Amino acid sequence: MDPTWANVLQQVNEAPLCSFIFGAVIPGERLKVGRPTSQEAASLKKLTTALEVRVFLGYRTSVIVTSSPTPQRRLLKWFFRGHRPAPFTPPNILHYSSKALFRFDSMSPKSSSRLSHSDYGSTSFSSDDDEFTMMSSRLAPTTPPGVCPHCSKVFEQPVSLQCGHSLCLVCCHSLLVAASEAPVPSTPSRRPRMGVSSYVGFQRPESRASTPSLGNNNGAAYRTPQCIVCGAPPNMASPIPNLELESFLRNIRTLRLNEFPSSTSDFDRRPQRLSEALCMHECRIAVVGARGVGKTSLTRVQYSNEIMFPDLLGDASPTDSYIIDIIDGGDLDESMNNAHGFIVMYSVSDRRSFYEAAQLFKQLEVNSEHNQPIVLVGSKKDQEKKREVPTYEGQKLGRAIGCPFLEVSAKRNDCVSETFSELMILIQKQQKQWQETISRAIR
Numbered sequence: 453m454d455p456t457w458a459n460v461l462q463q464v465n466e467a468p469l470c471s472f473i474f475g476a477v478i479p480g481e482r483l484k485v486g487r488p489t490s491q492e493a494a495s496l497k498k499l500t501t502a503l504e505v506r507v508f509l510g511y512r513t514s515v516i517v518t519s520s521p522t523p524q525r526r527l528l529k530w531f532f533r534g535h536r537p538a539p540f541t542p543p544n545i546l547h548y549s550s551k552a553l554f555r556f557d558s559m560s561p562k563s564s565s566r567l568s569h570s571d572y573g574s575t576s577f578s579s580d581d582d583e584f585t586m587m588s589s590r591l592a593p594t595t596p597p598g599v600c601p602h603c604s605k606v607f608e609q610p611v612s613l614q615c616g617h618s619l620c621l622v623c624c625h626s627l628l629v630a631a632s633e634a635p636v637p638s639t640p641s642r643r644p645r646m647g648v649s650s651y652v653g654f655q656r657p658e659s660r661a662s663t664p665s666l667g668n669n670n671g672a673a674y675r676t677p678q679c680i681v682c683g684a685p686p687n688m689a690s691p692i693p694n695l696e697l698e699s700f701l702r703n704i705r706t707l708r709l710n711e712f713p714s715s716t717s718d719f720d721r722r723p724q725r726l727s728e729a730l731c732m733h734e735c736r737i738a739v740v741g742a743r744g745v746g747k748t749s750l751t752r753v754q755y756s757n758e759i760m761f762p763d764l765l766g767d768a769s770p771t772d773s774y775i776i777d778i779i780d781g782g783d784l785d786e787s788m789n790n791a792h793g794f795i796v797m798y799s800v801s802d803r804r805s806f807y808e809a810a811q812l813f814k815q816l817e818v819n820s821e822h823n824q825p826i827v828l829v830g831s832k833k834d835q836e837k838k839r840e841v842p843t844y845e846g847q848k849l850g851r852a853i854g855c856p857f858l859e860v861s862a863k864r865n866d867c868v869s870e871t872f873s874e875l876m877i878l879i880q881k882q883q884k885q886w887q888e889t890i891s892r893a894i895r
């Protein structure tokens with residue numbers, strides 16, 4: 453498919469209702485499309501509204517449109533480069549960083565997955581992200597991910613309604629009770645008709661009294677209330693326990709960000725963050741180095757590799773989840789205050805950049821208040837013929853300043869994930885040490 457908006461629009465237009473659209477702001481290598489023109493954006497909005505699907509698109513957006521529901525697994529695998537085995541397990545969908553956000557929405561309300569879009573909600577983009585959101589106008593404002601749209605608290609015993617949206621069991625019950633207590637508009641009594649519908653309308657008075665949880669509407673006994681997210685009508689089928697969501701919520705470690713003495717105050721203030729709802733860790737990694745050493749390339753390759761690191765962290769529990777925000781270049785002074793860790797880069801084919809990396813270390817050592825962990829990286833290791841800095845010099849510098857050293861190639865995707873996971877391990881260790889120090893001081 454030619455990666456143009458005209459093509460994407462055509463695909464969306466032709467896609468049957470059971471199709472899926474995946475939108476992401478990961479700078480994907482395939483189907484990379486630029487910002488749509490206002491006309492294209494308007495057409496897409498019209499289409500997505502008609503199809504009742506929310507699409508999060510933006511600059512550097514990868515869009516995958518498929519006309520069949522079956523290749524979901526393959527597409528997701530492709531999307532995550534096969535790093536995660538099962539699609540539709542919550543971690544696949546929830547793992548994102550503010551700069552690499554993955555959204556999934558099913559156009560089919562009766563999706564095979566019980567994990568509906570409301571379970572993950574919409575995540576507000578930070579104002580500095582050059583992105584925009586197009587939503588179906590028929591949908592109510594969504595709650596943060598993992599939060600019940602009725603009580604606005606993290607789900608407890610979530611159950612899925614027939615439309616696919618979820619509520620806490622208690623909320624579901626109270627909505628039913630409220631519906632049953634609401635005055636029923638006086639309508640002329642209908643003559644009972646033959647068939648299933650007439651049976652539905654009929655209920656013994658004693659059974660109604662004995663089941664106060666059932667909502668009623670002109671005599672019909674409902675077990676699921678009207679959906680407060682999409683307005684789907686009440687239903688006589690019982691809600692289904694959303695076991696996948698429940699087990700995911702159970703597994704999320706409830707380690708609050710504010711337990712860390714790191715500079716997360718700005719994140720704390722952001723409303724409706726995933727971390728607020730589910731208490732995930734947020735972590736900023738600054739990639740610094742001389743011009744042209746490959747900072748952006750490394751960042752991009754890492755984002756398209758895999759976004760989260762729970763399975764890479766050596767001694768971390770498998771439920772540890774980090775939202776990684778990679779700061780590419782940027783102001784060093786600001787990074788020294790904001791970042792939780794640094795990747796200092798030089799290019800193995802540029803000796804000058806090696807000297808600049810050594811200078812950067814000095815700056816970080818002198819000026820950085822938080823003593824953030826650092827990883828030294830020699831980039832472009834694939835350029836063997838142009839090499840100006842031998843490996844042993846990088847190792848020597850790493851030893852001298854006491855930080856891990858790796859040579860990487862963004863071009864070949866060699867040692868990129870390892871670099872980030874190495875740094876994540878150090879950051880995690882440092883945060884644990886801080887925590888212990890604090891709890892000792894409090895005791």
Ligand SMILES: Nc1nc2c(ncn2[C@@H]2O[C@H](COP(=O)(O)OP(=O)(O)OP(=O)(O)O)[C@@H](O)[C@H]2O)c(=O)[nH]1
Nearest residue numbers: 742743744745746747748749832834835861862863
């Ligand atoms: N051969 C090779 N080239 C690379 C690699 N990584 C980056 N490059 C090339 O190096 C050049 C600079 O890459 P960038 O990622 O833009 O470097 P940067 O450090 O972000 O540059 P500035 O933002 O200008 O400081 C580009 O032409 C890349 O294609 C690599 O691993 N191998």
